[in-house]
Amino acid sequence: MxxxxxxxxxxxxxxxxxxxxxxxxxxxxxxxxxxxxxxxxxxxxxxxxxxxxxxxxxxxDNVWLTTAMSLFIVLNAAWNAHKRNPNHRKQYWSSLLAIFVSTYVTMGVLIASGAIRFIPSQIIPISGMIASNSMVAIGLCYRNLASQFRDQRQQVLEKLALGADAKTASLPILRESIRTAMQPTIDSAKTVGLVSLPGMMSGLIFAGVDPVHAIKYQIMVTFMLLSTTSLGSIIAGYTAYHNYYNEQLQLIREE
Structure with a gap:
């Protein structure tokens, strides 16, 4: 060819x-x-x-160098997700925890199942693929949290006044933010193969790999991205909403 x-x-x-x-x-x-x-x-x-x-x-092909490169990707993705958070009380550890867990839980399952091996040519590109999708989803979650807390400030204050705790008062906002963060990945999964021809599947077929094997790899990637965006969004949302309250659990007015 x-x-x-x-x-x-x-x-x-x-x-x-x-x-x-x-x-x-x-x-x-x-x-x-x-x-x-x-x-x-x-x-x-x-x-x-x-x-x-x-x-x-x-x-x-060094294990420690491969691990260091993968960690560098995760740390950088977490920093970029952190910067996308409009909240002035944002904390870097929230983004790092979300991307670290979502990336390495997903990769751990893939390695344990034998889908990928711990070699740099597989670990590093897949780390980048997972972490970047998690970063985008978390950024969407952060921006929606800020928007919803600003637009629904009065509703949250009323719930707090009626005795609700911060989590209960924030739950509708959290759910909407997580849903917004996951929606692009879900929409992409719905149209994969019909609207978009995935790069991994197309590349494997172009390289001469049996189309059946290429399809299996693309299905794996689709599952992988759905997993990482859901985990990342949930962790980021549930750790970041606290930043909208002070130590007395009062809602902070965002400028």
Missing amino acids: DQLAVNDLSLVFAFGLVLIAVGISYKEKLKLSKDIFYSIFRAVIQLVIVGYVLKYIFQL
Whole structure:
């Protein structure tokens, strides 16, 4: 099978598509041009660095180095999820706990079942896949918590005045935030294969793997992502809602 090669001309044409996005942003006064260029510059630098680092780690095949790289991914994902939390009393450990547990519980099951092996070429990419999806879901959960506590402040105050504890008063907001965080993954699972052709399945088939095996791997990935987003959202929600109350369990007004 012929291998596809990305040459410099291909990259130039692909960058032209970015310029289209910049042009639209400028024309519609979206004020996203700087962010687009910054994100592209950052992505290129990060991918070049990570590409060489991963090549070295894959060749070395060291357990401790593989573990360290996986932990680095989780710590970085937790930091980015933490930054997406609008609450001014947010705590990093909440994001770290949510992503750490959701990532390594899911990976632990996959390793124990024999679906993947503890080798860098499998552990590191899957760590990134799981942690990034958990990060996005947790960020959605945080933003919805902030929005709901602001919009439903009066209802929460009334419940507290009637004797409800903080958890009971916050429960509808928590449930809605967790539901919002999980919804994109659920919607993606509903349309997989019909609207989107998953990268892992397509890549495996393109590489010559039996389609049946490729489908099994994609089903595993779908289960994996549903698991990690649900675990991450629940842990993040139930640890973060406390930040909207003070030590006397009074609702704090967010600016």
